[in-house]
Amino acid sequence: MAKPEPAPDYPAHWEADVVLRDGGTGHLRPMTAADADAVQAFHMAQSQNSIYLRFFTYKSKLTAKELRRFTELDYRDRVAFVITRGGEIIGIGRYDRLENPAEAEVAFNVSDAHQGRGLGSILLEHLAAAARENGIDKFSAEVLPENRKMIQVFSEAGYEVHRHFDDGVISLYFDIDPTEKSRAVMESREHRAEARSVAGLLAPSSVAVIGASRAWGSIGQQLLEHVVEGKFAGAIHAVNQEALEVSGMMPYASIAQVPGPVDLAVIAVPYDQVPGVVEQCGKAGVKGVVIATAGFADDGERGLRRQRALVRQARANGMRLVGPASLGLANTDPAVSLNASMAPELPRRGGLGIFSQSAALGVSLFASMSRREVGMSTVLSAGNRADVSGNDMMQFWEDDANTQACGLYLESIGNPRKFSRISRRLSRSKPVIVAKSDSMGLRLPPGHAVRTTQAPAGALDAMLRQSGVVRVKTIEELADVAQIMVGQPLPKGPGLAIIGNSGAMGTVVADVAEQLGLRVVAVTSGLVLDTGQSRALPLLKRTVLAALAQDGVDSAIVTLMPVVGLTVEKIASTLQECSAETGKPVIASFTGIVDPRIHVNRQMADSLPAFSSPGSAIAALAAVVRYAQWLTLDAPVFDPPEGVNPQAAQLLLDAWLEGVSGDGLVNLSPAQSRELLGHYGIEVLESEPFGSEDQAVAAAERLGWPVAIKTIDPSLRHRLDLGGVRINIENADSLRRNVVQMRKFLQPYGAKELEVQSMAEVGQSCTLRAIEDPLLGPVVSFGLSGDAVNLLDDWAHRVPPLSVADTAELVRSPRAAVKLFGYEGLPAGNVKALEDLVARIAMLKDEHPEVALVEFKPILVGPNTVTVLAAEVHIGNAAQRTDSARRAMMS
Secondary structure, three states: OOOOOOOOOHHHOOOEEEEEEOEEEEEEEOOHHHHHHHHHHHHOOOOOOHHHHHOOOOOOOOOOOHHHHHOOOOOOEEEEEEEOOOEEEEEEEEEOOOOOOEEEEEEEEEEEHOOOOOOHHHHHHHHHHHHHOOOOEEEEEEEOOOHHHHHHHOOOOOOOOEEEEOOOOEEEEEOOOOOHHHHHHHHHHHHHHHHHHHHHOOOEEEEEEOOOOOOOHHHHHHHHHHHHHHOOOOOEEOOOOOOEEEOEEEOOOOOOHHOOOOEEEEOOOOOOHHHHHHHHHHHOOOEEEEEOOOOOOOHHHHHHHHHHHHHHHHHHHEEEEEEEOOEEEEEEEOOOOOEEOOOOOOOOOEEEEEEEOOHHHHHHHHHHHOOOOOOOEEEEEOOOOOOOOHHHHHHHHOOOOOOOOOEEEEEOOOOOHHHHHHHHHHHOOOOOOOOOOOOOHHHHOOOOOOOOOOOOOOOOHHHHOOOOEEOOOOHHHHHHHHHHHOOOOOOOOOOOEEEEOOOOHHHHHHHHHHOOOOOEEEOOOOOOOOHHHHHHHHHHHHHHHHHOOOOOOOOOEEEOOOOOOOOHHHHHHHHHHHHHHHHHOOEEOOOOOOHHHHHHOHHHHHOEEEEEEEHHHHHHHHHHHHHHHHHHHOOOOOOOOOOOOHHHHHHHHHHHHOOOOOEEEEEOOOHHHHHHHHHOOOOOOEEEEOHHHHHHHHHHHHHOOOEEEEEEOOOOOHHHHHHOOEEEOOOOHHHHHHHHHHHHHHHHHHOOOOEEEEEOOOOOEEEEEEHHHHHHHHEEEEEEEOHHHHHHOOOEEEEEEEHHHHHHHHHHHOOOHHHHOOOOOOOOOOOHHHHHHHHHHHHHHHOOOOOEEEEEEEEEEEOEEEEEEEEEEEEEOOOOOOOOOOOOOOO
């Protein structure tokens, strides 16, 4: 009797929580044999028309044989996914490999009740990703002409779809390798879905506060009071199973008893009651929850497990989750007027969107903005950031007409590659200001799957610069920059006029401005303003307007010591008139007044930025100028290098990684490295290890004279100064002598193994390295070999994909890079060829996360050529890249 086939391993890494087109959520997972009853129930609930469109005939019930065929899968040749909500299947997608092993037939079935929510496109993305993982590169499908919705899923996916009509059926087929168009389509759909999911939280039609209490000062009591006093435009419900009256309204004992739909539930119940309340919200059809209760991710492993379970539970029931330990959220739009937060009053309306994480920093950020009277559009405190993140908020802000600038205080970045992608797009239309302390490094909040990074220290800053993000270090700096961004036009350049009533102050401000990259065009100091309001204010206005009218002046700072008879309010009004008339930014520094914003008329608060310190004012203005200059740069141009073959490289990697499991790495041999790199047009100068002098001579004869000999020791092989390399050896006798001398010299270092290599053109020695980081993804680093990188850490970093400008900046960013352009009379190196090499290695890393490390050490950049002398390549099983070609929420 034949043994039964072993059950295939369940591919758990294919599971994902997904955001649907309307902002709701669902859980996508591979189908299993245990789903047979649920698949039958799904089928029987479908309309006759839906069944006909799927099977080309009507069948009221699936046979046992059909159920086995549909649900018993090998996850290689036959794969199926289901999307569930509350445990119920609402969509099914599958593929079956055809005779041609590189092709599979694909089919979908979406619940009638959930049509139009984008389930088909999500299933297609995940099926395509699984198929590529299994060596399939083409999908085909047969669709009835009247099945317009399914035809639309394929045609709008961004793939190049070919059609053929025969015998009443439309046959479709297309390659599933991601293209620029298909990635753009996926990103656009992801953006719309995530923006809508956050909009549902920030603009609900009804709010229920669960845990609303009569106890004065309790979190539940304050949250309900703030929602009521903020004059929320929708329905407000209190839920408390014990109280008879709360804030003048009759509470309901549970969310299930609340009449009508509830869009947002604000949960402030004891720690142990939270899971049960979230479950009740899911059953009641609530669309989103804010959890104010703390004690989850910061409560050890027990808390982490409970937090993850909360997120799974919320998403499985179609809900987004803010928190736990959230301060809440607010929306100042008069059509919403929602203050579901611990802030005592609704923020002043304005153009700044705010996102923060922990409650303490959220309070500090809110207070800093309030002190400056900076008006806000929306505020969200993510707390532990178990679900809704800064990335989600940026997706929302991009479409929000009420938001002019975006401010985020990030203690951690959960998905930096996605952050980079979204912020790079958002920064083109709205400034993105990020406060992140250097001491916090790059990490994830507690409870996330990936917790560490291997990226070099400067990689995160490089990513932010590439994205156009305005990086600041403190909350105060964020508020300083924000009040300029939302209150003034952007400067067109770095030209600055300084006006003040103190000569000494003017000199100091000018020095600081020059150090921060501004160009001081005009300084008017010693302005006499103690002549009374009727004379002083017109004089001030004429002076400022005259300064702004000068050629090369793009902005002005007015630094004033206290003046008898002039109020801050009157000065602010005059300066704002100057800005409005010229269209140029004007900022003010009122030295001697602790907090000038308190004195500025509230009607002016979003117009004139006022500072108590000229240093803070100049630093904020310099940051705004850098952002404005970034905006003037041409849109990134991505020009892939010629002569690359990613498909051939992928086949090699797949073959070499066959049988490699876990996080182990394979160190490629020199021959393997040359073969892989060759598919990207990268040549490595051949070298040959040797044992005896005779073997060295034989290798030199084969490679061609003159030659170099060097140690294989990675720390010495490029160090001519330490005796690790000897060059320009022209004959056998000289080679034998050099081998003997070199071995004697290197004996103290323990470097015994040597190799011989053909001579390359003499040039500057450089190092190029690319890694796959668990958080940032691919990171490319460049520096000049030797003490520059070893002692001074003089590296430059960029995160692929690299535009033409990114590549040029990378090779010019190290401080020692001046040596590439003709230094102390030496000839300049072939920087163009170096940029081409960088572009090739960046593309290789972006295409192949299996390449864990590739390092060229050294590269010789000569006047005519660029030569890679040595390459080290490590490969391993690719981590599931967080922005792969399928939409999925972070776990």
